[in-house]
Amino acid sequence: MNIKNICCIGAGYVGGPTMAVIAQKCPEINVTVVDINEKRIAAWNDENVENIPIYEPGLSDIVKEARGRNLFFSTDIDAAIDRAEMIFISVNTPTKTYGIGKGMAADLKYIELCARQIARVSTTDKIVVEKSTLPVRTAETLKNILTNTGNGVNYQILSNPEFLAEGTAVEDLLDPDRVLIGGDIDTEAGKDAVQSLVDVYAHWVEKDHILTTNVWSSELSKLTANAFLAQRVSSINAMSELCEKTGADVNEVAKAVGMDSRIGSKFLKASVGFGGSCFQKDILNLVYIAKSFGLNEVANYWEQVILMNDHQKRRFAANMVRTLFNTVSGKKIGFLGWAFKKDTNDTRESAAIYVADYLLNEQAEIVVYDPKVKEEQVYADLDYLNTRSEEENRKRVKVVKDPYEVTKEAHAVAVLTEWDEFKDYDWQKIYDEMLKPAFLFDGRRMLERKSKEKIGFEFYAIGS
Numbered sequence: 018m019n020i021k022n023i024c025c026i027g028a029g030y031v032g033g034p035t036m037a038v039i040a041q042k043c044p045e046i047n048v049t050v051v052d053i054n055e056k057r058i059a060a061w062n063d064e065n066v067e068n069i070p071i072y073e074p075g076l077s078d079i080v081k082e083a084r085g086r087n088l089f090f091s092t093d094i095d096a097a098i099d100r101a102e103m104i105f106i107s108v109n110t111p112t113k114t115y116g117i118g119k120g121m122a123a124d125l126k127y128i129e130l131c132a133r134q135i136a137r138v139s140t141t142d143k144i145v146v147e148k149s150t151l152p153v154r155t156a157e158t159l160k161n162i163l164t165n166t167g168n169g170v171n172y173q174i175l176s177n178p179e180f181l182a183e184g185t186a187v188e189d190l191l192d193p194d195r196v197l198i199g200g201d202i203d204t205e206a207g208k209d210a211v212q213s214l215v216d217v218y219a220h221w222v223e224k225d226h227i228l229t230t231n232v233w234s235s236e237l238s239k240l241t242a243n244a245f246l247a248q249r250v251s252s253i254n255a256m257s258e259l260c261e262k263t264g265a266d267v268n269e270v271a272k273a274v275g276m277d278s279r280i281g282s283k284f285l286k287a288s289v290g291f292g293g294s295c296f297q298k299d300i301l302n303l304v305y306i307a308k309s310f311g312l313n314e315v316a317n318y319w320e321q322v323i324l325m326n327d328h329q330k331r332r333f334a335a336n337m338v339r340t341l342f343n344t345v346s347g348k349k350i351g352f353l354g355w356a357f358k359k360d361t362n363d364t365r366e367s368a369a370i371y372v373a374d375y376l377l378n379e380q381a382e383i384v385v386y387d388p389k390v391k392e393e394q395v396y397a398d399l400d401y402l403n404t405r406s407e408e409e410n411r412k413r414v415k416v417v418k419d420p421y422e423v424t425k426e427a428h429a430v431a432v433l434t435e436w437d438e439f440k441d442y443d444w445q446k447i448y449d450e451m452l453k454p455a456f457l458f459d460g461r462r463m464l465e466r467k468s469k470e471k472i473g474f475e476f477y478a479i480g481s
């Protein structure tokens with residue numbers, strides 16, 4: 018099928034950047050990104066591209082180049098579906114918070130709504146692409162919904178999971194390690210559909226980086242990739258605790274281990290724990306799928322990755338309390354960073370949220386600075402936990418625009434996100450303005466110990 022119009026349902030962290038890059042690289046294809054969230058679409062259409070709703074290095078320039086030419090953001094979902102030959106589904110697939118599978122299974126209600134809408138609106142044949150991360154065999158459900166409407170439209174379902182990492186999304190999209198496309202490769206129509214999507218990516222991705230598989234392998238590969246990545250973080254974090262007890266240094270261990278070419282050096286950085294919208298939810302989903310097939314050993318094995326991560330966040334916070342003479346009640350604790358990693362404004366599942374919640378339970382007063390996260394997001398994240406009233410969160414947590422307000426008269430400062438700018442702060446000034454002893458907790462292993470100790474800080478870093 019010759020693709021002239023693409024529709025992407027979901028203008029979030031995946032849909033927005035992915036479609037911007039497709040539009041930039043395929044100027045002859047019209048790409049329309051649609052969403053039910055009017056505010057988000059309005060932000061994507063903001064005249065000033067610096068106000069687009071997602072912060073990613075390099076993204077605003079691409080949007081500036083393609084928007085209005087062949088990249089469009091709209092709330093008219095029906096029109097975009099009807100016009101498109103290829104429809105990407107890129108909506109959120111959070112962990113279920115109710116009913117069967119609560120706290121584990123992926124909530125597929127948004128996916129199903131998309132499928133029903135596509136089935137209702139479509140009058141011409143469509144290739145439907147799963148871009149969202151989905152449990153293995155979801156394509157079967159989609160096919161069922163789409164083909165049972167009986168309006169004579171033919172559908173091909175492809176799985177094309179997204180492997181971008183937030184913070185480097187544009188780089189990852191422009192130069193991906195691989196693009197994975199799963200389809201019904203046993204039929205001619207299925208093979209044609211796969212080829213149509215291969216042709217889109219082939220505008221800028223080398224052919225040998227485009228992998229084609231059957232649908233189930235593609236769906237499961239995405240869950241597997243995230244499970245392996247998160248497992249590496251939990252593995253090194255487990256070692257970080259042992260390092261703290263034994264005098265080993267986790268960075269030295271990681272370097273020594275990572276130089277083994279069978280292991281590799283990436284993703285071996287000890288920290289206060291992984292966050293982000295994907296790792297936890299995708300592993301929980303994997304655990305749920307394994308359990309539903311009765312594979313309890315498989316399920317328990319992967320669940321440990323999550324348990325270790327929860328432990329790491331908790332022990333970081335508990336160590337702060339212990340170090341501050343066993344009480345943080347009424348003490349000002351400064352937080353540098355709230356996003357789940359640097360170079361993104363995404364805070365979903367950020368370790369900072371859980372460390373804050375722990376310290377608030379211990380009656381601390383928290384002041385937060387993050388270069389890209391807005392005040393209302395910090396409160397929304399804490400309110401979502403439902404641990405205390407919204408009033409109390411606003412009373413006990415302050416969000417400021419100047420990092421030196423965070424540190425002034427603080428009993429302790431904690432680095433929760435590895436933003437580069439933190440390294441270049443005037444740490445002497447910070448020390449001078451803090452209460453003494455001045456405790457500094459580096460949850461990201463990003464600050465240099467010797468110079469901080471020389472200034473006079475009581476310095477604690479994960480894993481040493």
Ligand SMILES: NC(=O)c1ccc[n+]([C@@H]2O[C@H](COP(=O)([O-])OP(=O)(O)OC[C@H]3O[C@@H](n4cnc5c(N)ncnc54)[C@H](O)[C@@H]3O)[C@@H](O)[C@H]2O)c1
Pocket residue numbers: 026027028029030031032051052053054057094107108109110127130131148149150151179180181182183294295
């Ligand atoms: N964020 C990442 O780094 C990342 C990476 C790879 C894969 N993924 C996967 O991609 C998917 C999307 O993730 P995200 O981070 O972009 O989510 P997101 O929450 O940022 O965006 C999803 C968007 O879909 C919209 N939406 C939901 N239902 C809709 C409907 N019926 N019609 C129109 N719009 C609808 C929402 O309003 C929201 O704006 C998830 O399955 C996620 O697991 C995410």
